[in-house]
Amino acid sequence: MPELPEVETTRRGISPHLIGQTIQATVIREPQLRWPIPADLPERLDRRTVRTVERRGKYLLIGTNRGTLIVHLGMSGSLRILSPDSPPRKHDHLDIVLANGTCLRFHDPRRFGCVVWTENDPQVHPLLAGLGPEPLSTSFDAAYLYRKARGRSTPVKSFIMDSHVVVGVGNIYANEALFRAGIAPRRQAGRIALPRYEKLVLSIRAVLSEAIEQGGTTLRDFVNENGNPGYFQQTLQIYGRSGLPCYRCGQSIRTERLGQRSTYWCPSCQR
CATH class of the missing domain: 1.10.8.50 (Helicase, Ruva Protein; domain 3)
Structure with a gap:
């Protein structure tokens, strides 16, 4: 299972490719993950600009000018930056295509991960609200x-x-x-x-x-x-x-x- 260091490594890797970019298209191939990917996610994400890429525990928070995409990699998930023309493999469930000609692709063979959208403060979302402090923060001593x-x-x-x-x-x-x-x-x-x-x-x-x-x-x-x-x-x-x-x-x-x-x-x- 990807743990905090793996998720933080992923965050640092994808962040430079996402921040400041406009989302051109959202392609859902398989919505049935831990919870179904919202059917209206393309409507909510497309034409939004990515402002932040943060991490809370094992969750990645991709913040836009309209709301936040909360992503968990589950047991076997990964995110990669690819060309949108790259043929999807089995278990490539979601593409977020960017205006710069690249895409963020979510791959999850076991489908225990999740992709959740919120237009409220993500820190009060039920998935995050009860979490303890970050182990590398000053509040953890x-x-x-x-x-x-x-x-x-x-x-x-x-x-x-x-x-x-x-x-x-x-x-x-x-x-x-x-x-x-x-x-x-x-x-x-x-x-x-x-x-x-x-x-x-x-x-x-x-x-x-x-x-x-x-x-x-x-x-x-x-x-x-x-x-x-x-x-x-x-x-x-x-x-x-x-x-x-x-x-x-x-x-x-x-x-x-x-x-x-x-x-x-x-x-x-x-x-």
Whole structure:
């Protein structure tokens, strides 16, 4: 699944091609995604000018002078800048054709993504209104995380993956951040002291920042806006290394299912 770094990489890639451009045509090939693409989307989008391309959690917000297109890549979606003459492949569900002779094409084999239109403030849209702070923003700090954790018996890994607590900390990045912070993934969130949350916040920020700079993690169907895979997977310290020696202490890395997700940890380095 494309996570925050992959979505941010996509945003940075497509933004220069979209901002300031007028939408010439909207072509819907397959409307049945997670929710149906609105049938009147061409009427709402065509002849509008793209003003902004932003990200909120794992959602891309393409803002125009009339409203905002909210896009989620789902499990396997991607956005690419192509010539509108490029033959569509299977699962190329939507084209947004620009006046400069290029188009933004939405590809989603599993059709778990979504394309939603709103003419109101997108931040109050039901998909976004309940989201927690951005992990790279100043509003996300140790004091906030410590306060949110009070009285919580949920495992800390599940806690930081809760989008109502903080957005964009997916499974791979949660494993990596907890390893760097030296915190066992099953430890109860409410039983972690403030100094340890300070380490965890720094680790989350570092892991996500590094992944963004390296283009995200190559996982399943993810490619960036040019069709190239991300490369952060080459630097993973613990995810996917079950039974292999820990890079720090040499002890075998363990794995189990936690919250229906593969969880990796070092029993020596993480407490």
